[in-house]
Amino acid sequence: MAERPGENTRAVRLPAPDAPVGRPVRPPVHRSTTYAFGTSREYAEVLAGERPGYSYxxxxxxxxxxxxxxxxxxxxxxxxxxxxxxxxxxxxxxxxxxxxxxxxxxxxxxxxxxxxxxxxxxxxxxxxxxxxxxxxxxxxxxxxxxxxxxxxxxxxxxxxxxxxxxxxxxxxxxxxxxxxxxxxxxxxxxxxxxxxxxxxxxxxxxxxxxxxxxxxxxxxxxxxxxxxxxxxxxxxxxxxxxxxxxxxxxxxxxxxxxxxTLPLRVARQCATAAEFATAVARHPAVERVDYPGLPDHPGHAPARRLFDAGRFGAVVTVTPRGGRDAGMAFADRLRVASIAASLGGTHTLAGHVGSTTHRQMPDEALRAAGIGPAAVRFSIGVEDPADLIADALGALDGINAP
Ligand SMILES: Cc1ncc(COP(=O)(O)O)c(C=O)c1O
Missing domain, CATH: 3.40.640.10 (Type I PLP-dependent aspartate aminotransferase-like (Major domain))
Structure with missing residues (x-):
């Protein structure tokens, strides 16, 4: 290299800070796509899995x-x-x-x-x-x-x-x-x-x-x-x-x-889901609720054997009486839960099954798979249970009204 490297070389080879003293509590983000080695042998050995390290x-x-x-x-x-x-x-x-x-x-x-x-x-x-x-x-x-x-x-x-x-x-x-x-x-x-x-x-x-x-x-x-x-x-x-x-x-x-925070969130989400499923199942406009925490669900017995005590997951499927329109009206009337895809997050999400995740299936195929055409799937989040229950019960009252 020349005695004084050119400006581009200096720009790429700017001095890096020393490794910090002390271990970071949170693992840092390593964004580098490639890693430099002292020798070609070291590089070859890492690539071959003969010594620990990262290459690419x-x-x-x-x-x-x-x-x-x-x-x-x-x-x-x-x-x-x-x-x-x-x-x-x-x-x-x-x-x-x-x-x-x-x-x-x-x-x-x-x-x-x-x-x-x-x-x-x-x-x-x-x-x-x-x-x-x-x-x-x-x-x-x-x-x-x-x-x-x-x-x-x-x-x-x-x-x-x-x-x-x-x-x-x-x-x-x-x-x-x-x-x-x-x-x-x-x-x-x-x-x-x-x-x-x-x-x-x-x-x-x-x-x-x-x-x-x-x-x-x-x-x-x-x-x-x-x-x-x-x-x-x-x-x-x-x-x-x-x-x-x-x-x-x-x-x-x-x-x-x-x-x-996985156990904290999931324990809370499961507890809320159980409360939610039990409360919503009592509403007269509801035909069925699928949740393995409910004793009459076919998965209740295996869930009790295989799942951690008191945790039955946090997805609850609520099927109001009526067809697709009743299900969509139910979802549309929710104010705390958002109509959205996906599950497992802190926000409660709801979706009408027949028009979204299972939209390719006609009513008969849905019923054959044990899914009512009005089914609405809830992914229960970490909001207060009373708010989620009031939201769902209010929405169910609405679809029942003339
Ligand atoms: C059970 C299950 N497995 C796999 C996936 C796919 O995951 P991703 O969207 O991260 O590819 C999903 C997505 O909803 C899912 O519900």
């Missing part, structure tokens, strides 16, 4: 990794073996990468028929084009799950709690089936979060989340995460590196921050 952001990033490790700690707390996490740019990135990593052309999947619509579309559309076929079954019917397994089945895919009927998967029973068949049990636990249920404790091989929901918890960051034991997570990581849906460090910071 799509492969690994300290902020993203801190978030994935934290979720693995929450999901794997009660296990007698280590599990590891991988973070993704969205919940669907986590799901698609996991499915690609654990299947191959000619493979077969058994999936719950009530899974999230985009997961259903991925399995039934894109993956089918690549020779992966899926049978969708009633996941609460274990005989049907067993009958659907084939020699070429590589995994069973379900959700801990599924939208919008709040179906509860009997995870230990499913794990017994999948273990005997030598296939993976992959569980989307987005609606539960590790503050309600930890599927790996019940025999699942892989747990994954849309971190956009309860893990982040504030409706301000999009992400996904997968947790599994060594070997399985390595295959998923390798697929992530090849496919490229890495979580951005700024999002990882927000999602990681959300985890600190």
């Amino acid at each position: 952001a799509r492969i690994d990033n300290p902020t993203t990794e801190a978030f994935a490790h934290a979720v693995a700690a929450l999901e794997g707390d009660g296990l007698d073996h280590d599990v590891h996490g991988q973070a993704f740019a969205s919940g669907m990135a986590a799901i698609s990468t996991t499915l690609l990593a654990l299947t191959r052309a000619g493979a077969h999947v058994v999936a719950a028929q009530s899974i999230y619509g985009t997961s259903h579309a991925l399995l039934d559309g894109l993956l089918r084009r690549f020779g992966v076929t899926t049978d969708f079954v009633d996941i609460t019917d274990l005989a049907a799950v067993r009958a659907a397994l084939r020699p070429e089945t590589t995994l069973v895919f379900t959700e801990t709690l599924s939208n919008p009927t709040m179906t509860v998967s009997d995870l230990p029973a499913l794990a017994e089936l999948t273990r005997a068949a030598g296939v993976f049990l992959v569980v989307d636990s987005t609606f539960a979060s590790p503050a309600v249920c930890r599927p790996l404790e019940h025999g699942a091989d892989v747990v994954l989340h849309s971190a956009t929901k309860y893990l982040g918890g504030h409706s301000d960051a999009t992400g996904g995460v997968v947790v599994a034991r060594d070997g399985v997570i390595d295959a998923i990581r390798s697929a992530r590196v090849d496919l490229g849906p890495c979580l951005a460090p700024d999002e990882a910071f927000l999602l990681h921050r959300g985890l600190e």
Whole structure:
């Protein structure tokens, strides 16, 4: 280099501050996409995984990794073996990468028929084009799950709690089936979060989340995460590196921050949801309320066995009497809850199921899936329960009026 570097060199190589004394309480955001090494050998060894370190952001990033490790700690707390996490740019990135990593052309999947619509579309559309076929079954019917397994089945895919009927998967029973068949049990636990249920404790091989929901918890960051034991997570990581849906460090910071209040938020949201479901179910304009905390819900017994005491999730589906119009009028009259997509945040959100998340399904198909055409799904937030209940009861009074 010349004795005095030129202005552009100096601009790029401005002096950096020394590393601070003391450990930051919050992990910093590492935005650098690349890392400098002292020698070529060091660089090669990090790339080859022969020494710890970071090389390139799509492969690994300290902020993203801190978030994935934290979720693995929450999901794997009660296990007698280590599990590891991988973070993704969205919940669907986590799901698609996991499915690609654990299947191959000619493979077969058994999936719950009530899974999230985009997961259903991925399995039934894109993956089918690549020779992966899926049978969708009633996941609460274990005989049907067993009958659907084939020699070429590589995994069973379900959700801990599924939208919008709040179906509860009997995870230990499913794990017994999948273990005997030598296939993976992959569980989307987005609606539960590790503050309600930890599927790996019940025999699942892989747990994954849309971190956009309860893990982040504030409706301000999009992400996904997968947790599994060594070997399985390595295959998923390798697929992530090849496919490229890495979580951005700024999002990882927000999602990681959300985890600190996860049990506080979720405990409160579950308690409010139980109060809300009980109060709303008594209103004469209500045909049914789907919430596994209610003793007459089909998922109540498995939820009591599998979920942390007193926590049944915080999504409540309320079906007023009448058709689609009654459901939409109910949602439109809400003043505290906002009409919006998504769930798991601090704000209570509501949506008419038949015209939004399940809009492709006609009334008969909705009814066959156990969903009334008037159903409105609530994601209960952290507002005061009395305000949410008064809001819903007032809105129900209104749709009943002539
Ligand atoms: C159960 C479930 N899984 C996965 C997803 C997809 O997550 P994302 O929107 O972060 O890709 C969603 C989104 O609503 C969901 O409800």
